[in-house]
């Protein structure tokens with residue numbers, strides 16, 4: 001999964017556990033005998049011909065036995081790291097057996113479970129419901145369809161037998177497409193009749209892991225192939241012109257597989273589909289899968305190079321997850337079905353390391369220029385170095401509490417509360433630190449790439465999962481280079497670490513400075529997300545419409561009692577615009593007079609004077625003379641193109 005928090009919404013810049021794991025161990029494995037087998041699978045027909053109107057109809061035949069039977073709706077969806085199955089989007093549920101309606105009742109405790117009494121002589125029940133596609137789900141996007149594009153996540157579309165192991169429970173899916181629409185998915189198409197497409201029966205886990213994108217306007221680009229293996233980019237857009245991707249941008253994406261193979265040493269997937277919707281209504285999202293990824297981006301994502309600068313790691317991040325997250329996965333995050341709670345403590349590896357690798361791949365591929373990475377890193381560092389919540393909340397709490405940080409930590413003061421985005425941003429600093437430690441200790445003969453070759457194991461296995469613990473990660477790192485990795489992670493992840501890792505910047509031959517020269521990543525972020533970050537100056541971030549989204553503790557704005565939710569009406573008597581604020585800030589540097597803000601909140605206007613005289617302030621990295629530029633080496637292309 002990818003967190004898209006703007007540089008400033010986090011209160012900070014660019015958007016966007018184990019070993020000593022005492023106490024709780026994962027739930028017992030699933031225990032029920034699966035009635036749906038490869039020769040007698042559950043069948044699922046999703047009539048998505050109405051997707052453009054915001055709904056679809058699912059019809060299942062679920063194999064059963066006479067007597068009490070429980071079917072369930074997926075709750076813990078892999079990749080979302082939270083119990084975010086959109087239960088409220090189920091409607092018009094009907095159950096029948098041999099044409100006779102069957103009464104159903106919801107479980108009083110587990111809202112995702114439904115009970116029926118199966119009559120004698122019945123070996124399958126028909127379950128039908130309407131899936132509302134554009135409901136109120138806060139995680140994973142709340143708009144899944146427009147009149148021209150739709151994202152079909154199968155896990156929203158089916159019920160299945162309770163308590164089974166989803167590797168051994170089979171389902172045979174079909175979809176009815178809107179007329180004239182194309183589709184893309186990692187599932188195997190076995191037949192097509194008119195608008196109905198039938199896919200091969202597969203284990204439930206694989207179908208749930210293979211979403212389908214569809215749309216009126218689409219383009220499929222073969223990015224890479226070798227023998228029988230292919231990597232595709234399947235794009236679906238609200239408007240046809242958004243598919244006219246410049247060759248230069250596509251060429252960079254064609255480097256994805258060669259660079260990933262250089263990074264990991266091998267692949268596990270047979271064929272890979274990077275699915276991409278281009279729609280302002282659907283917006284940003286990224287969900288990883290074994291042999292595909294569900295990427296969602298604004299309409300001009302592939303045609304406006306500024307989007308590539310700001311979010312060019314969207315597809316590389318999800319692609320990297322095929323190795324790190326899908327093939328290799330934390331032991332306690334790996335479950336036997338969608339109802340068993342996932343333990344998310346090790347997301348500092350799963351997501352934290354992946355944030356670094358997704359970015360690294362985007363620079364190595366040339367989606368973003370390797371020479372730009374130092375300025376990008378400066379922004380990440382300055383975010384984490386100016387987050388008051390770090391003083392009390394260690395990284396391990398953010399990952400352990402990830403389900404709630406993802407689902408509900410959307411309110412005011414994100415810099416004090418901290419957010420799920422932090423273990424991505426801080427993860428990048430952490431794993432760059434690991435990378436530079438390995439390089440320094442081995443005189444650049446080894447790197448994090450060496451570790452990843454061991455971690456991902458050179459076997460073409462197809463979509464299977466191999467689990468790891470914190471101890472195994474530390475053990476593998478010790479095989480690369482002996483070091484007290486346990487103490488390292490203890491210090492940076494498991495204990496309160498008031499400052500983010502700093503060693504990596506110096507070790508890479510750079511120094512962090514702040515000055516008035518705009519940082520290109522901050523500028524692009526402000527432009528694309530319509531925000532204004534004054535986090536390092538007055539100490540607030542301004543969102544769309546001029547409202548403060550956060551105020552930094554002990555900053556000049558904080559001391560003047562500014563608070564999130566206030567709307568800036570004027571600065572020193574002028575109507576607020578980003579340009580007016582900048583002008584006033586530069587003036588104050590010379591006059592040393594407080595800036596007068598008129599703000600409004602809940603129908604009241606207030607005058608607030610803020611004493612800040614430091615002028616514009618942006619983070620940058622500058623070279624330490626006479627040192628090796630390790631960042632250039634790390635971000636340079638590694639594959640033979």
Ligand SMILES: [Zn+2]
Nearest residue numbers: 001002351354
């Ligand atoms: Zn991710």
